[in-house]
Amino acid sequence: MSTVPRARPAPPRPPVTGAWRDGDPAGRRRWHSSGTPLRLEAGGELPGLRLAFETWGRLAPDRSNAVLVLHALTGDSHVSGPAGPGHPTPGWWDALVGPGRALDTDRWFVVAPNVLGGCQGSTGPASPRPGTDRAWGGAFPFLTQRDQVAAEAGLADALGIERWALVAGGSMGGMRAMEWAVSYPERVGALLLLATTASASAEQIAWAGIQLGAIRADPHWRGGDYHSTGRGPVDGLGLARRLAHVTYRAEAELQTRFGRAPQGGEDPWHGGRYQVGSYLDHHAEKLVRRFDAGSYVVLTEAMNAHDVGRGRGGARSALAGVRAPALVAGVDSDRLYPLSQQRELAALIPSADGVRVVESPYGHDGFLIETEQVGRLVAELLR
């Protein structure tokens, strides 16, 4: 069991405008562009799409060692490595990916795309709309996880990868991993689903709906068409992140770390903050610096739409088609994607060997933090 870290004060930062611009060519990222418009599940098509991706290790001559890692809502392609130009955060699974680590890059070729609809190099609402001199903004089409996975299949084709040795993802990344295993069963050699669900529940849709409401209520949202205005809906996005972040952590953790303590010299009875409020302010400030509100809306709506059984005769029938050996795991303190959802998933996937429990005080974020336990699951699947 991990110990809960002590709270640290946030350093001061320059102001944020939130007028997000697409394009971030400075990193080690590469891009896959599709010449063919993507036909969308909800109807219509998306022309000129581009996926940013990163890779670690070398693809074997027989192309049998490729692993696909899929990020969650506000993640990106930067799974491993330090923060730097083009990479606003350090690799979110850095402890798992690298030489000698669970995903040993001396052996495995690890590929991580930024999700379609995202804002770290892949086509999303902040990207230029083909045929115009403006961003897509509010005209960006409604996407589903299946559309996102279809775009990722195009990337796999372009890389010459017919079959992944492993497809792994947590939370929203788990939704896409599951869609990969159902839509392309012959292309998935093993499957790791973490802290995810067969379909978004009423409560998940409810929390997400409040976040969407906060963004859309910001006067700078302008129906999603704010990218050229010089100011985006940073207040709304910040509120959404505060709320989301509470759902990502556990009640006992927040109580142990912060309790009722006031922040620094502030007085909560006279307009000051509690420590926990300051902690949420910090996470909100960090997100609005690196994330586009339009992408947050598109990706959140796609998560709400997630239902692996849609149009497939229900989840049981859809997941019966999964051929790959599968591991389904959840975090014992996760209140957003509770273990009951992973138990249900494991029961519906014939090749899954029950549910594994990641022990963590951190709630849903445990799938990002408990890398030792997750590493053991990866190693078990790749053995």
Ligand SMILES: N[C@@H](CCO)C(=O)O
């Ligand atoms: N902290 C994660 C949680 C969502 O799974 C994220 O922001 O993507």
